[in-house]
Amino acid sequence: MKTTTITALITISILVFKRLKQNKTYKIIQHHSNDPKLLSIIQNINSQNIKVPKQPNKIQPPKPVFKRFTVQYQEDENDFINYDLLSDESCCKNPVIILCFMGGHSKSACIRRLANAFYENKHPVYVLLQRSTLDIKINPNVKKFRAFRSSITDDIDMLLGIIPEKKVILAGYSLGGFAAAHYMTDFDIECKNRDKVEKIIVGYVELDLSYNVVMPMRVQKHVGQVIVPFIEENRELYNKNGFDNAYLDDIIKHQTILYYDEKIWCKYYNQTMDQFYKWGAVQTRLPDIKVPTLFINTYDDMITGKNIPFEELAKYPNVNQIQINHGNHLGTVTQDGKDITSRVCAEWCE
Numbered sequence: 343m344k345t346t347t348i349t350a351l352i353t354i355s356i357l358v359f360k361r362l363k364q365n366k367t368y369k370i371i372q373h374h375s376n377d378p379k380l381l382s383i384i385q386n387i388n389s390q391n392i393k394v395p396k397q398p399n400k401i402q403p404p405k406p407v408f409k410r411f412t413v414q415y416q417e418d419e420n421d422f423i424n425y426d427l428l429s430d431e432s433c434c435k436n437p438v439i440i441l442c443f444m445g446g447h448s449k450s451a452c453i454r455r456l457a458n459a460f461y462e463n464k465h466p467v468y469v470l471l472q473r474s475t476l477d478i479k480i481n482p483n484v485k486k487f488r489a490f491r492s493s494i495t496d497d498i499d500m501l502l503g504i505i506p507e508k509k510v511i512l513a514g515y516s517l518g519g520f521a522a523a524h525y526m527t528d529f530d531i532e533c534k535n536r537d538k539v540e541k542i543i544v545g546y547v548e549l550d551l552s553y554n555v556v557m558p559m560r561v562q563k564h565v566g567q568v569i570v571p572f573i574e575e576n577r578e579l580y581n582k583n584g585f586d587n588a589y590l591d592d593i594i595k596h597q598t599i600l601y602y603d604e605k606i607w608c609k610y611y612n613q614t615m616d617q618f619y620k621w622g623a624v625q626t627r628l629p630d631i632k633v634p635t636l637f638i639n640t641y642d643d644m645i646t647g648k649n650i651p652f653e654e655l656a657k658y659p660n661v662n663q664i665q666i667n668h669g670n671h672l673g674t675v676t677q678d679g680k681d682i683t684s685r686v687c688a689e690w691c692e
Contacts, residue, residue: 429466441518502535562598
């Protein structure tokens with residue numbers, strides 16, 4: 343083959359690749375649902391050829407104006423929940439509580455997009471804020487060990503008790519989705535207000551039981567980036583719960599979520615890694631889901647993996663699931679500053 347022919351073929355291949363890259367569109371590639379509303383949403387999205395932006399990280403989300411509220415636990419003067427509220431006199435539909443990803447808050451891009459989508463549909467929106475995010479500090483004298491996964495369900499229950507409406511929607515991303523599912527299915531925890539929840543949304547949560555232990559090291563370290571500042575800011579809290587500074591320094595040195603779970607939560611709960619992850623897995627709790635629930639995942643999510651147990655999900659009448667082809671973790675951004683995930687959530691709750 344002549345050199346000029348080879349060069350021409352290479353040039354054509356590059357152009358085709360670029361064209362394909364430019365013409366990526368969002369599609370819901372797999373789903374399980376018998377809900378006519380959700381099936382209609384899926385059909386509409388797949389028919390619209392919504393383009394995937396070339397640089398989604400540069401697209402600015404809306405800037406909703408939240409008002410901050412702080413509420414103290416009655417039994418502990420050192421323990422508070424904080425939430426941001428987005429609402430006005432036009433909000434007439436059932437409230438939504440948004441539960442953030444690990445280290446996330448009301449200023450995070452994906453949370454702003456989700457809050458705005460619900461607000462535009464006339465829902466009052468409560469963003470439950472994790473301790474040690476934004477300017478929220480954890481008092482080291484708090485009676486319960488308040489670190490990441492610990493006792494989030496307490497805060498959900500308290501906020502539900504504050505909201506006057508009788509029916510509320512829970513929508514969580516990543517760690518927040520994990521918390522929403524646990525709140526509704528872990529009957530070993532005391533929950534006074536579980537009956538107020540009419541729907542839950544579980545976004546970007548791992549459904550593959552094995553993925554935690556086979557997660558690539560680069561992904562573990564990526565997730566672990568949140569751990570270091572959290573530990574540094576809350577050393578006294580960890581110290582008072584039996585973790586000395588040398589022990590914490592070792593966790594910081596490794597900087598992986600797997601190592602953190604092993605050294606903090608497995609020790610705290612006196613469990614092996616297998617026991618801890620089996621207890622934590624949302625997949626094992628599917629039989630206990632009693633309200634309409636929507637799982638949303640993306641095919642290219644580096645944190646949750648690609649495997650979705652569709653056959654398992656199909657066994658449970660309250661469970662709906664969709665998988666979007668692009669978006670990675672917390673993404674699916676569109677050119678207008680919105681995103682596919684938020685759109686599905688808001689329309690499903692109409």
